[in-house]
Amino acid sequence: MSDPGNRSVPSVDVESGLAPAVRPGAPDAALISRRSNGASSSDTSGSNSNGGNDAQTPSGPAGLRILMKDLSYHVASNKQRGQRAYLLKGVSAYLEPGQMTALMGPSGSGKTTLLDLLAGRKTVGKMEGHLSFGGSQPTQKFLRRYTGYVEQFDTLLGDLTVREMLLYTAELKRPMEEPLADKRREVDVLLKRLALNDCADIKIGDPLSKGISGGQAKRTNIGLALISSPRVLFLDEPTSGLDSHTANEVMKVVSGLVADGTTITATIHSPTAAIFALFDRVMLLVRGQLVYFGPQGLPALQFAATQWPSAAAASQLLALHRAAASGAVQQSVVAAAGGGGAGGAISALAFNDAEVLVETVTEADQRGDAETLAGIYDKSELRKENDRQLQLYMTETNTSRSSASAKTCRPCRVARVLLCGGGGGGGEVARDVEAPAGQQQQQHQPQRSTSSSVSGQVAQELATRSETVTSWYWGLLTLLKYRTSRNYTNPAWLGARIGDKLLISLIILTLYLGIGDNMAPDNLINIQSALFMWALLPAFGAASYVPAIVLERRLFVRERSDGLYRVFTYLAAKLVEELILSLIITLVFSTYVFYGLQLRGQWVVFWLVYFVVLSVGIVLAYLVAALSPNMDVANAALPGFVVTLLFFAGLLMTVDSIPPWWQWYSRIDFLRYAWGALMVNQFEHQKVDFVGGVSILRYYGLEGADKWAYLGYLSLFWIVFAWLALLALTYVRHQKR
């Protein structure tokens, strides 16, 4: 693998928007900053008060600075035909390495849209404007390999334990060269960091057989995104569905990653005060437009109170914050906050920050003032400041591209990033409630750095030509190791594949016992019927392979988007898993049926036809499943298609009698070749009359047919359906986002 997958020893290039992997002292600085920012100390001093930093910090890579300028995104409107719907309009902002940015706003304001756009997960629509990661336009391959995305809904493998789930992802997402022992160690570090040790060896489970709790599942999901030490982490509603305690714990763990320099962005609805205080910056969206981008906490409230119309709540809260910060917490303030003492009051006041901001813009939006708010922000000093900073970063990027980067010693670079506020909010004095207004103003000057050169390693990553870290065969082996091994010991999984075939083979055995060597004309019809059922039933049995694709579609889409494997690898693993099992069961069933019925011809042909038809049925099921939007459609489509094949297989109507306009369908009916091969195998050396002195093979148009050629044709169907299934899995998207 020429692509550098191994980033356990991170490069350091702070000026380019790359934060150092480990910044000495950063956690403390971040913690102090957070405490001074309105959150009660108890918020950050629990058992995991430093976000899990007491656990060994896995060596992580530097983060990347993300720049957005006039970013717009539109899709075909679902309200007005032929019109465009702009879901994002002219968003300009920057996301810093080593910082957490909250994407907030009313429901439907475009938070997830923006997150998906940044993460390259949009499958429809068109983006306009500038978007760069570390100075380069990110490719989807880069985003899949080097960024982490925590989806709002959990997509985990219920049969694996939490530890196995993380190790499975580590094997697919970390370099192949890394020894398994090292991967296990990384998993152990993550388990500790995410406070998952207690449930590490518990099966994840599913809605029907409950395993781990919702909070543990959420943390496991976050662990999956972190296992590859991504430079950038996106989280979509990471606290949804969690109680406030668990939500706080989860977000503390996430915030601990800023110490690694990771660039973190999360959409978040109504964070608790403790969670809101963990963020460095806020992007507030209303109807796809930015109405505030800046530090969270006091500056945000100040902006709302002084700039927005009807923002009385923000003004009141601001006044209360100031009173609390100055120590002059009066009785009335405490009462207003509903707390029992000064500490309780401050905590309660802080609790309202995020809510007040979102409530205020939601009300404004409902009044039809979204444009007004966007206009206010556009004309504000804050916007100008943000634009100046953005411009500076963009210019630096361009300059560094055209000139050799100035080398800076590591301590200087580390110092600079801390001063620039590029890490953990250490330098974000504007958030400090006690900082004098003048000082705040000074601190808001554009942050200057001297070079934006992108380290060679990052440049290589940005230019990666592979969407996965590991090769296809490694992916295949890993899928077999973790997923197939579980399926093979899962009675429900095995039952769905073996049960119907066992039942039908036993019925055929007992119903047609010993009829195979009786060539009396009136018995021939029984033999041909038994052979027809033998050829047909594995095709009908293909229905049991549909859920494997349809029901795990969300998992497949997520794992593919995460760059765990290619579509080919996924399909190959599924086929190997099914074909090995099919090989075993067809060998057993065809043996007792062939000899039990005392059939003529070669057993190997009898078995091969059964095995190949079953294999064709499996890839056909995959094709139908990949094309169908859901189980209902797939369940109707597959048997419907197989029934059409019955008419043209040659038994219900002889091939010669099929009208010319249906002959083409008869030629592409794989059952015709399956049954034909069985008939030839049985009767090719039997000179028996069937109807009016005509041999049975001649009657059915099979005289002179070559059973091996028929088997060859049958195999061609397997190749064609497998190829079509691969294309359908790759290109047919049922999840539009």
Ligand SMILES: Nc1ncnc2c1ncn2[C@@H]1O[C@H](COP(=O)(O)OP(=O)(O)OP(=O)(O)O)[C@@H](O)[C@H]1O
């Ligand atoms: N094709 C379309 N035509 C018109 N509007 C659309 C279309 N697709 C999405 N939208 C709208 O775009 C908006 C953005 O949705 P998005 O999921 O990004 O919002 P959100 O802020 O994340 O909301 P929530 O907090 O509820 O998840 C929504 O109001 C949605 O109705």
